[in-house]
Amino acid sequence: MKKFAWFLTLVLALSIVLSACGTPAATQAPPPAVTEAPAQPTEAPAATEAPAATEAPAAEPFKVAVVMPSAKNDLAFSQSMYDALMRVQEEMGSDQFQFVFSEGMFVVDDAAAAIRDYASQGYNLVIAHGSQYGSSLQEIAPDFPETSFAWGTTVDTFGQPNIFAYEAASQEGGFVNGVMAATLSKSNVIGVVGPIETGDAKLYVDGFKAGVLSVKPDAKVNVNYIGSFSDTALAAEAANTHISAGADVLTGTAQMVVGAIGKAKDNNVLWFGTQSNQTSLAPEIVVASQVYHWEGILKEMIALIQSGTLGGKSFKADLANGGEVIEFNPDSTVATDAKTLAETTIKGITDGTIKITLP
Amino acid sequence: MISDLFSVTVLIGILASGIRLATPYLYAAIGETFGQRSGVLNLGVEGQMLLGAFAAFYVALTTGNLWLGVLTAMIVGAIMGLAMAYVTVNLNAEQGISGIGFFLFGLGMSDLLFQKLLGTVETVKGFSPIYIPGLSDIPGIGEIFFKQNLLVYGAYLLVPIAWFVLNKTTLGLKIRSVGENPDAADSLGVSVAKIRYFTIILGGTLSGIAGASLSIALLNVFQQNMTSGLGFIAVALVYFGAWRPIGVLAGALLFSMVNSLQLWIQVLGIPVPSDIAVMMPYVLTILVLVATVSRVRAPSALTKPFEREN
Numbered sequence: 001m002k003k004f005a006w007f008l009t010l011v012l013a014l015s016i017v018l019s020a021c022g023t024p025a026a027t028q029a030p031p032p033a034v035t036e037a038p039a040q041p042t043e044a045p046a047a048t049e050a051p052a053a054t055e056a057p058a059a060e061p062f063k064v065a066v067v068m069p070s071a072k073n074d075l076a077f078s079q080s081m082y083d084a085l086m087r088v089q090e091e092m093g094s095d096q097f098q099f100v101f102s103e104g105m106f107v108v109d110d111a112a113a114a115i116r117d118y119a120s121q122g123y124n125l126v127i128a129h130g131s132q133y134g135s136s137l138q139e140i141a142p143d144f145p146e147t148s149f150a151w152g153t154t155v156d157t158f159g160q161p162n163i164f165a166y167e168a169a170s171q172e173g174g175f176v177n178g179v180m181a182a183t184l185s186k187s188n189v190i191g192v193v194g195p196i197e198t199g200d201a202k203l204y205v206d207g208f209k210a211g212v213l214s215v216k217p218d219a220k221v222n223v224n225y226i227g228s229f230s231d232t233a234l235a236a237e238a239a240n241t242h243i244s245a246g247a248d249v250l251t252g253t254a255q256m257v258v259g260a261i262g263k264a265k266d267n268n269v270l271w272f273g274t275q276s277n278q279t280s281l282a283p284e285i286v287v288a289s290q291v292y293h294w295e296g297i298l299k300e301m302i303a304l305i306q307s308g309t310l311g312g313k314s315f316k317a318d319l320a321n322g323g324e325v326i327e328f329n330p331d332s333t334v335a336t337d338a339k340t341l342a343e344t345t346i347k348g349i350t351d352g353t354i355k356i357t358l359p
Numbered sequence: 360m361i362s363d364l365f366s367v368t369v370l371i372g373i374l375a376s377g378i379r380l381a382t383p384y385l386y387a388a389i390g391e392t393f394g395q396r397s398g399v400l401n402l403g404v405e406g407q408m409l410l411g412a413f414a415a416f417y418v419a420l421t422t423g424n425l426w427l428g429v430l431t432a433m434i435v436g437a438i439m440g441l442a443m444a445y446v447t448v449n450l451n452a453e454q455g456i457s458g459i460g461f462f463l464f465g466l467g468m469s470d471l472l473f474q475k476l477l478g479t480v481e482t483v484k485g486f487s488p489i490y491i492p493g494l495s496d497i498p499g500i501g502e503i504f505f506k507q508n509l510l511v512y513g514a515y516l517l518v519p520i521a522w523f524v525l526n527k528t529t530l531g532l533k534i535r536s537v538g539e540n541p542d543a544a545d546s547l548g549v550s551v552a553k554i555r556y557f558t559i560i561l562g563g564t565l566s567g568i569a570g571a572s573l574s575i576a577l578l579n580v581f582q583q584n585m586t587s588g589l590g591f592i593a594v595a596l597v598y599f600g601a602w603r604p605i606g607v608l609a610g611a612l613l614f615s616m617v618n619s620l621q622l623w624i625q626v627l628g629i630p631v632p633s634d635i636a637v638m639m640p641y642v643l644t645i646l647v648l649v650a651t652v653s654r655v656r657a658p659s660a661l662t663k664p665f666e667r668e669n
Contacts, residue, residue, distance in 0.1 A: 222625075224633075225633035227634070227637025233383065233577060237376050241622045242626060262580045282482060
């Protein structure tokens with residue numbers, strides 16, 4: 001047992017060293033806490049140096065901490081938040097706005113520990129970026145009445161004065177993608193790779209379906225929920241299944257779709273993305289992506305917090321308020337034809353002439 | 360709707376998908392079989408796979424040489440195996456816990472390297488399907504078995520080779536005797552330590568290939584935690600397969616075929632809730648396990664460190 005204890009110490013020491021190495025020395029003033037191994041969640045926030053805020057009492061920066069379930073560069077949900085925070089920082093300047101993050105927090109207990117740590121370190125806003133963190137937040141928030149919390153995607157603030165909620169009207173971008181997909185499909189069979197049939201993913205998939213059927217009522221939209229947000233191999237095989245079933249246009253949501261995009265690329269099948277811009281992964285086949293731009297909502301929250309309101313409000317990102325943007329692949333040859341149609345559809349959804357009915 | 364399942368396209372689709380899905384399980388579980396037959400349970404398979412997947416992907420991306428990628432994955436897996444062997448054979452550490460340690464190390468390390476060296480999800484041109492001349496033209500069968508990529512063929516070739524080595528060679532006899540009765544093996548001059556080092560390093564090497572089969576042959580991308588529990592399923596498949604390569608093959612195929620079946624059930628719009636559909640492979644595997652497991656016995660020395668009595 002002694003030898004084992006020695007070994008365990010070694011592994012732990014190693015992973016601490018590794019987490020320390022993982023800290024990028026770029027952009028953010030306080031080094032972001034990169035959590036490498038989920039086993040040591042509490043070390044990540046602890047490793048963050050206290051921001052040198054006290055040195056400049058005149059302009060104390062607004063400090064945000066975010067906990068996200070996957071990697072900050074997952075080309076999906078987590079990246080949408082990371083990119084938004086970067087854009088807010090660019091706009092406000094790093095002397096006015098600073099943020100730290102813990103990524104890859106797929107274990108909810110670890111995330112809860114990180115949320116509590118950040119709150120006790122005096123961050124102005126702690127974001128729990130994942131609906132799975134809701135019940136943890138509900139327990140933690142009352143202990144820190146001076147700290148503002150936000151979580152998504154949801155509308156539920158638990159009636160607490162220091163919790164904001166945010167969600168995306170993913171069905172809107174889904175509808176636009178669906179309209180384009182239906183127009184571009186020759187076989188009239190379209191495949192969707194989804195994670196788990198719930199929340200934001202379900203909204204997107206249902207909106208996409210409605211969009212396809214609004215153009216081609218007799219088209220077939222085959223939907224496949226693989227039961228996981230991380231099983232890249234199964235997502236790839238789901239894409240293969242769609243292609244064997246005759247699909248010539250695919251879409252999908254959540255971070256495991258990179259596997260499906262790879263298959264779409266191998267088979268030269270068109271792809272529509274969501275959450276983040278997925279063009280970089282397969283410029284040959286990605287037509288457009290619905291991208292979440294949380295920065296508008298973030299700025300509203302910051303303004304509210306600075307004026308003394310710490311929560312109690314829920315926000316929705318949609319096409320009308322710029323929280324969702326359809327980003328086209330500039331290199332796609334089909335994108336130009338589809339673009340005109342997409343723009344009419346976006347206009348229709350924004351001004352209310354197109355109503356999306358979900359099942 | 361249900362009748363759609365029995366069309367030729369669908370049946371071929373299910374079988375071809377199942378063959379592909381089983382590939383990483385086969386490499387990892389056959390490797391694990393060698394380790395367990397010699398008495399060592401390695402729960403670090405998932406970590407070895409992740410590092411192998413990253414190594415193969417990174418080398419293939421930067422050099423464009425897929426075989427160099429596979430070789431690097433093998434070396435990385437072997438080094439992980441060597442470390443595991445040192446910890447379990449020389450230090451006599453508790454096998455289950457040290458395996459978990461290696462899993463976490465592989466998970467964190469592969470993610471760290473990914474962040475530092477790549478920074479974003481990219482794709483690579485992986486192994487293309489190889490059409491076996493003649494055989495691939497057979498209707499149906501050709502589509503299912505003979506239009507896959509090289510690493511898929513390799514996984515299935517591994518099964519008879521592993522069976523032969525374990526059952527028909529002196530080395531296999533030594534491995535089995537070390538796993539059943541290390542004291543007796545030791546008294547007959549078989550080095551327990553050497554045999555276990557060999558099997559654990561072999562297991563690591565094969566886990567490395569399992570990772571490579573994902574990142575440069577089946578998916579052609581690398582993503583943080585991309586194996587998502589696959590390595591642990593591989594360990595379970597060794598128990599399922601009763602520590603025999605052919606049993607492992609049966610388990611891997613069963614699990615994968617049911618998984619591809621449930622994908623088709625959803626695509627065809629057969630009214631089964633998706634939550635139930637995705638449960639099918641697991642439920643069926645458990646049922647088969649319950650029905651068969653009582654008849655087989657694990658290697659007697661499994662998870663027991665060997666210390667020579669003086």
